[in-house]
Amino acid sequence: MRWWPPGWRAAARDGRSRRASRRWACPPRSRGRPGEARRTVTVVGAEVTVFNEPGPTVTDREWAAHLREYTALARDAAVVVLSGSLPPGVPPDAYAVLARLAPGPVILDADGEALRLGLAGRPDVVKPNAGELARASGRDDPAAGIGALREAGAVVVVASLGADGVLAGTPDGVLRAALDRPVSGNPTGAGDALAAGLAAGLAGGLSWPDRLRNAVALAACAVRSPVAGEVDAGELAAFLARVTVRTEEEDHAARGHE
Secondary structure (H helix, E strand, O other), rough: OOOOOEEEEEEEEEHHHHHHHHHHHOOOOOOOEEEOOOOOEEEOOEEEEEEOOOOOOOHHHHHHHHHHHHHHHHOOOOOEEOOOOOOOOOOOHHHHHHHHOOOOOOEEEHHHHHHHHHHOOOOOEEEHHHHHHHHHHOHHHHHHHHHHHHHHHHOEEEEEEEOOOEEEOOEEEEEEEEEEOOOOOOOHHHHHHHHHHHHHHHHHHOOOHHHHHHHHHHHHHHHHHHOOOOOOOOHHHHHHOOEEEHHHHHHHHHHHHO
């Protein structure tokens, strides 16, 4: 499955983004603009600390041009993934707008206001982590939070709960997918890998149990990589064998015997 990331890239440091695009065989669809590209610095030790720079402000004209390009690309997309924070200048309900424009399945991976307002676009899958789920739903219990987000517009919610795997509210019921034991490493980028696995499963027409199994295994591969965003595909088969997918009833029964 090929991917096209539409958006903006700042002229400063533009060479880095183009080299990354060539490295991943990704056509550079982003638009050049003045200003500095934002950088993310991750410090990995006993804990992981992430420093995110703010991006340049997007003008109304740039936003309108982006909508035209995005609409054209979305027509041919098997799956659209809307992820990350919104740059300054973009409407706060941008993800709802973009979700409505996509004719196919949409995955929303965001936080705060961008996530809450994005639910109005009725995304097919919303993929928050535990903190994002609690902030968006106002609920401390993940199951209750998933229910609240589905009531607000999400068709399916897949909540990433760290070492506890993922809890998903789907048309097939509530499912939990988890590894047999936690994986140590750099968790930065694991959420993006999880979203990528879900997108591949949607595009491939897999069942929800298989989508979750593949996504959790891919996220585990990302944790094992010291560089965020990279995976060793050779490890995927071993992680797939370690993922268990249970229904809500099976999960409660299994936890009661632990």
